Amino acid sequence: MSLLELTGITKSFGAIHALQGVDLEINPGEAVGLMGDNGAGKSTLVKIIAGNYPQTAGVMKVEGKTVHFTRPVDSRRAGIEVVYQDLALADNLTAAENVFLGREVQKGWGPLRTLDKQEMIDRSADLFEELKSETRPRDLVQKMSGGQRQAVAIARTRLSDPKLVLMDEPTAAISVRQVAEVLNLIKRLKETNHAVLLISHRMPDVFEVCDRITVLRRGTKVADKMTVETSPEEITGLITGAIHAA
Amino acid sequence: MPPDTAQEAGHAAISDVTGIEESTLLQKVLRSQPFWVTIALLAVSLAIGLYQPSFFTANNLGNITRNFAPFGIMALGMTCVIITGGIDLSVGSIMGFVAIVAGLFLTAEYPWWVAFSMGMLAGLACGAFNGFFVAYIGMSPFVVTLGMMSIARSLAVVTSGNQMLYKFGPDAPIVKAIGQARFPPKVADDFWPDWIPAFSSHFWTMVVMALIVGYVFKYKAWGRHLFAIGGNEQAARLTGVDVKFMKFQVYVFSAFCASVASLLILGYSGSAINALGQTYELRVIAATVIGGANLMGGSGTAYGAIVGAALLEVIRNALLMAGIDSNWQGAFVGMIIILAVFIGLQTSGQNVFAQLKNAILPRRDG
Numbered sequence: 001m002s003l004l005e006l007t008g009i010t011k012s013f014g015a016i017h018a019l020q021g022v023d024l025e026i027n028p029g030e031a032v033g034l035m036g037d038n039g040a041g042k043s044t045l046v047k048i049i050a051g052n053y054p055q056t057a058g059v060m061k062v063e064g065k066t067v068h069f070t071r072p073v074d075s076r077r078a079g080i081e082v083v084y085q086d087l088a089l090a091d092n093l094t095a096a097e098n099v100f101l102g103r104e105v106q107k108g109w110g111p112l113r114t115l116d117k118q119e120m121i122d123r124s125a126d127l128f129e130e131l132k133s134e135t136r137p138r139d140l141v142q143k144m145s146g147g148q149r150q151a152v153a154i155a156r157t158r159l160s161d162p163k164l165v166l167m168d169e170p171t172a173a174i175s176v177r178q179v180a181e182v183l184n185l186i187k188r189l190k191e192t193n194h195a196v197l198l199i200s201h202r203m204p205d206v207f208e209v210c211d212r213i214t215v216l217r218r219g220t221k222v223a224d225k226m227t228v229e230t231s232p233e234e235i236t237g238l239i240t241g242a243i244h245a246a
Numbered sequence: 247m248p249p250d251t252a253q254e255a256g257h258a259a260i261s262d263v264t265g266i267e268e269s270t271l272l273q274k275v276l277r278s279q280p281f282w283v284t285i286a287l288l289a290v291s292l293a294i295g296l297y298q299p300s301f302f303t304a305n306n307l308g309n310i311t312r313n314f315a316p317f318g319i320m321a322l323g324m325t326c327v328i329i330t331g332g333i334d335l336s337v338g339s340i341m342g343f344v345a346i347v348a349g350l351f352l353t354a355e356y357p358w359w360v361a362f363s364m365g366m367l368a369g370l371a372c373g374a375f376n377g378f379f380v381a382y383i384g385m386s387p388f389v390v391t392l393g394m395m396s397i398a399r400s401l402a403v404v405t406s407g408n409q410m411l412y413k414f415g416p417d418a419p420i421v422k423a424i425g426q427a428r429f430p431p432k433v434a435d436d437f438w439p440d441w442i443p444a445f446s447s448h449f450w451t452m453v454v455m456a457l458i459v460g461y462v463f464k465y466k467a468w469g470r471h472l473f474a475i476g477g478n479e480q481a482a483r484l485t486g487v488d489v490k491f492m493k494f495q496v497y498v499f500s501a502f503c504a505s506v507a508s509l510l511i512l513g514y515s516g517s518a519i520n521a522l523g524q525t526y527e528l529r530v531i532a533a534t535v536i537g538g539a540n541l542m543g544g545s546g547t548a549y550g551a552i553v554g555a556a557l558l559e560v561i562r563n564a565l566l567m568a569g570i571d572s573n574w575q576g577a578f579v580g581m582i583i584i585l586a587v588f589i590g591l592q593t594s595g596q597n598v599f600a601q602l603k604n605a606i607l608p609r610r611d612g
Contacts, residue, residue: 050484052484071486072483072484072485072486073486076486082484084484086480087481088478088480088481088484088485089478089481090473090474090477090478090481090482090544091477091478091544092473092476092477092544092545093470093473093474093477097470097474098481101470101471101474101481101482101485101487102471102482102485102486102487103485103486104467104470106467113466113467114465114466115465115466115467115470156485
């Protein structure tokens, strides 16, 4: 049984059809690369899976059960974590505060519950170490480098044990060494039977970690191929429309 | 500016390598605007105290703390609103409406607690109205609260029949006692030394509320979420914070603070006028901003709100004692607002003096 199954997903904004009947299937332990030119509908698809807005038509199933996400929290409860393109960090909070935003660790009882700051700082420090990042939990995100901010956003997905991690352009604005770390993380997620949906413009990254590549063009799926059966040239052709479909 | 970015990049790399520790408590204090406002408050107090020794009498201190307490209370609510990036212009009008509603029930000889509850309900209803249109309809806080400022004032005038209410029925003494209570009580032959001011109930209410708000900001998830909304509303929403409900709550809380302040003043003066609180919203916003809250959202403290309100009142009091024409107060207060925010920029790490110098005397290239 596949982990995530999308059938005929359509999303219209008024007269504009951002997605038209897209099918997608992701299995546990599988990394799928989602590629396409700007405006092809990648972000729209991610936002539907992440619960930012519902699809106009089509069925979404998680582990065989039909789900209806109306809020981001619904998607998270279903075991889907997202690393957003803009990272979704509050600049005025520290790294640890951002990691635990929305699911703070609390101690005490009832209305007297208070934030367990030390616990959150310690656990964030462990997560950053695991990600081999030099991010310090007490530092303000405002003063961090691109790579450190990335680490904060990724550390967030490691708080729970998600079934599926969506990564929207996670390697767009970081250094070569940090890209390698992110790709390593994706491989480790696969080994531990987690599924990853990677949205990226960087062909080498996608070919390095993804088992399968899905290409969107103008809101429709034009290809869904195993990585070993295709080539960067073919994918580029599919993205631009030089190759009609495969 | 390429040189600047290169410098910043180099700086970040150095701190990465050497692993400079998080800023110490002292550094944090020195960088906080409320700290410098406190210094200013002490300096102004000391200066006027040397000039007019009567400033430091227990009597005067009791008066000053009572005068600014309602503003401090409202500044607490305003701080919460401003942290989310909003603004509440309706607090002054809500005060007037609350006082009139409570006054009408007292005039009709209802028990004091019924009158106070009805006044409070009227205030909370105004806050809920603000919160609903800002949070759930998504209208601009400035517009909604500007509307409420007009609505509440008008309701106060209409319901009062444009009369001052002062015949408060059988519970009038209780109402007065609430507004005029003091602690320490300072009766003859008690053990309290003379130099301790008899702090008013207004002051103690403010202290208790400030402690609660400060505690919530620091130790509760609610406070954490408030700051997150101000920092990046979208991020807060995506991580599961109920942004709409939070925003709704802050406008209700702001109205609650205005209602408390209104009822205390009603008790103190023993009368209700529909003009109560006129232009107070501006003084409250001024106190909040002086105390370090950023109108862009994301920063502010409970202590800052109180100390900002205190500084405004002390300056007003100092000018009166120095015998300066009271029409000058506005000019001084205005300068303090601008100066405090200017210093706040400086302490938050921007080199404002360098920027200012550059703007006035730009360096010539080549």
